[in-house]
Amino acid sequence: MRTTTRVTKGRAVALLATAAATALVLTGCSGGSSGSSGAGGGDISGTITLQTWALTPTYTDYLNGVIKDFEKAHPDAKVKLQDQPGDGYADKVLSQASSNTLPDVINLPPDIALPLAKRGYLQDVSKDDSKLASTYVSGALDSYEYKGLDGTYGYPWYLNTDVDYWNSDMFAKCGLDADNPPKTTDDLFTQAKTMHDNCPTDYLMSRKPGLGDFTLAGVKVLNSDGTKFTFADSSKAADLIDRYKTAYQDGYMPSNVLNSDYLGNSTLFTQAKVAWTTGGATSLADFEKNNPSLKGKVTVSPALDTPPLYVQGLSVSSKSKHLATAEAFAKFMTNAKNQEAFAHLVNIFPSTTSSQSDPYFSKDDGTVNGKARVLANEALKKAKVLNPVEANSAMTDFLDQQIALAMKGQVTPEKALQTAQTKMNSLLANG
Secondary structure, three states: OOOOOOOOHHHHHHHHHHHHHHHHHHOOOOOOOOOOOOOOOOOOOEEEEEEEEOOOOOOHHHHHHHHHHHHHHOOOEEEEEEEEOOOOHHHHHHHHHHOOOOOOEEEEOHHHHHHHHHOOOEOOHHHOOOOHHHHEOHHHHHOOOOOOOOOOOOEEEEEEEOEEEEEHHHHHHOOOOOOOOOOOHHHHHHHHHHHHHHOOOOEOOOOOOOHHHHHHOOOOOEOOOOOOEOHHHOHHHHHHHHHHHHHHHOOOOOHHHHOOOOOOHHHHHHOOOEOEEEEOOOHHHHHHHHOHHHOOOEEEEEOOOOOEEEEEEEEEEOOOOOHHHHHHHHHHHOOHHHHHHHHOOOOOEEOEHHHHHOHHHHOOOOOHHHHHHHHHHHHOOOOEOOOOOOOOHHHHHHHHHHHHHHHHOOOOHHHHHHHHHHHHHHHHHHO
């Protein structure tokens, strides 16, 4: 398993494509109500199944070690481990739910857990755990609390977030200081203009805005019960697109940003064609591996505005025959000790608040990598899931197309947003 892909931003984004299919088909499933009643003080006994997602064989020893420790603490309980491949995971979970073979404890990100929770397949773990809020990072816990549903439908397991990377050579050449890079979106536009004025063929910005940017701009993206998108109702969303449109047409970003062959800002940064990208705390190693000339020429700073949060968790099947055992194991696997041990093996962060003081995550070793890890660890205290889990890839792809049209000047920002919102609400109502 490549640790910079499966458990970080790339994996979280890729999941949106399959979550749509899950939501659509589950609409026709005969689900439960809103989850079983609390397990209360039930006996921790019986055999349960833990399903992970593309973690074996690389992490089999770790997983079996946690299982062994749990079984030692609870001699009457047994845990069977089964792992599913990365591809088609949402479809596999869908099939399990519709055939009533959902494992007792399931590795689910918030977007795949949502349709299962709505149909009553997942247990509200807050019924039997009063210490959730004091144990887990608030943003991670919030990601399993859905609009229109009461309760919490997963234990946050492992997390990641973004930091900003800057090309110090390009900054210096173009009249900017990489030790004082943009801190906000406003700063980004200001410094992008400076770079363009001084170096017309170099770029600081290289991306379109999306739903997450609307959230950062204070736009209400969804209504309170999660049944309708509302971003087009806000003038702030149109203003943001208009700002990106002006920047694009004034040459502050590469012209191919709006083309189908756009490589992405991370690739352009690696090629030293743009001076900024976002990435996980260990992204620098990949940048330097793919372009050794970047070594010593990259600085790092916190993500602009509010940092994004990427979450994986463990949910509990509301149909489990050994509910108390399933809940106890999910809680055990996501405790601070077990999460910290996992995070020392993988390039991720624990979701437990007490782990943030662990020197491994909180102490800067003087390197850019060390600073990035500390910045990411600090960011988790306020990081949020910026893209609503209700928005699947079909929706965001359509919005992306409309934003591109607006930035090209072919439609007004208001028209683009309204067209996208109408289409996305239709997809949401049908899925």
